[in-house]
Amino acid sequence: xxxxxxxxxxxxxxxxxxxxxxxxxxxxxxxxxxxxxxxxxxxxxxxxxxxxxxxxxxxxxxxxxxxxxxxxxxxxxxxxxxxxxxxxxxxxxxxxxxxxxxxxxxxxxxxxxxxxxxxxxxxxxxxxxxxxxxxxxxxxxxxxxxxxxxxxxxxxxxxxxxxxxxxxxxxxxxxxxxxxxxxxxxxxxxxxxxxxxxxxxxxxxxxxxxxxxxxxxxxxxxxxxxxxxxxxxxxxxxxxxxxxxxxxxxxxxxxxxxxxxxxxxxxxxxxxxxxxxxxxxxxxxxxxxxxxxxxxxxxxxxxxxxxxxxx
Ligand SMILES: [Zn+2]
Numbered sequence: 380x381x382x383x384x385x386x387x388x389x390x391x392x393x394x395x396x397x398x399x400x401x402x403x404x405x406x407x408x409x410x411x412x413x414x415x416x417x418x419x420x421x422x423x424x425x426x427x428x429x430x431x432x433x434x435x436x437x438x439x440x441x442x443x444x445x446x447x448x449x450x451x452x453x454x455x456x457x458x459x460x461x462x463x464x465x466x467x468x469x470x471x472x473x474x475x476x477x478x479x480x481x482x483x484x485x486x487x488x489x490x491x492x493x494x495x496x497x498x499x500x501x502x503x504x505x506x507x508x509x510x511x512x513x514x515x516x517x518x519x520x521x522x523x524x525x526x527x528x529x530x531x532x533x534x535x536x537x538x539x540x541x542x543x544x545x546x547x548x549x550x551x552x553x554x555x556x557x558x559x560x561x562x563x564x565x566x567x568x569x570x571x572x573x574x575x576x577x578x579x580x581x582x583x584x585x586x587x588x589x590x591x592x593x594x595x596x597x598x599x600x601x602x603x604x605x606x607x608x609x610x611x612x613x614x615x616x617x618x619x620x621x622x623x624x625x626x627x628x629x630x631x632x633x634x635x636x637x638x639x640x641x642x643x644x645x646x647x648x649x650x651x652x653x654x655x656x657x658x659x660x661x662x663x664x665x666x667x668x669x670x671x672x673x674x675x676x677x678x679x680x681x682x683x684x685x686x687x688x689x690x
Contacts, residue, residue: 389416389432398432409438493637496646497675500634505673507626508535512595514628514669516662517604518567520552526611527580528553528569531658532590537666540590542659544569544577548614567656584617591620599651599665601627628665635672 381388389395395418401411415437417429444452463472465484472484483491511534518529526547532540547553550571553564564570598604605625612620633646640647653664 383417383429386414387416388429389418391418395432397435399435401431401433404433404435404438407435407438408441409435410441412437412439489639493639496634497637500631501672501676504631504635504669505676507595507597508669508673510595511535512597512626513540513590514597514662514665515591515604515608516599516658516665517608518569518656518658518661519563519607520547520549521555521563522557522603525552525563525607526614527608528563528574528577529567529658530583530587531662532587533659533662533666535666537663539659541583541587543583543586544574545583546574546577546579550574579615580611581615581617584612584615588617588620591622594622596622596625597628597665597669598625599628599632599654599661599668601625601629628668631672632668635675 387395389398395416398416404411411431411433413433414431415434416432418432420428420430460471464470465482465487467483467487470484470486513535514533516531517527519525519527526549527545528547529544531542534540553569553571554562556562612618629648629651633648636646636649638647638649639645651661651664651668653667654661655664
């Protein structure tokens, strides 16, 4: 029989009874004694191509672990589990190397961020309403190279500062089909005939200037309405409205609703709730959205007050 360093090399078949492997010994509660034989084996656990065999009668009984060892092992296990468990929701990550955001899991972290962002935007909106902003809304001849056909401005209390139809320079655009096959008239119901006797932008400009000048102007989708309004004003050679600043209620409301899009890396825009596609109706709906956001702040404060212990 072949030998390596005095240890016989055996084959699987027949198995050199009564020899056993290290793991078989370990399961029985023994540490291995001297090496008694090897079996050539391409995938041995030691990686050297030999399966090591021992005599079970020569196995050394392992000492049972001390209480200290048992306690230390339990603590290690508990610490390891704690390191990958979210303290907020109890979610357990399968892998140890994952670092939790501030100790909480990713989902909870997004929850905290959304709550903080919602609170922050509610505070901003409450201040803007308190500061006496105005709300502007327009209906237009379309999406591209468009003109306003209806403009409404409310103050922060809902009082109507301005509300008028406007006769556009290019009314034929109202019936041009857009990307989805519908015309501007399909959306807001205003036709070129409806506007035949309406005042021009030049005629309404002084009253609109009066409503907007020096104000914080809030618009649902500012990025669409404001450039359009500026282009129209310039086309009519009218000077700047000189508003104090402008803000987008749509971006505020997106943050308030907290529907995060990882694709866009921003909060999803929400359609204006309660809008009716008239300038005045949409301006009122925008004011309602602002009020809803600001009111959430009061609810929160009240909850806090309720939670205070009676003294
Ligand atoms: Zn969590």
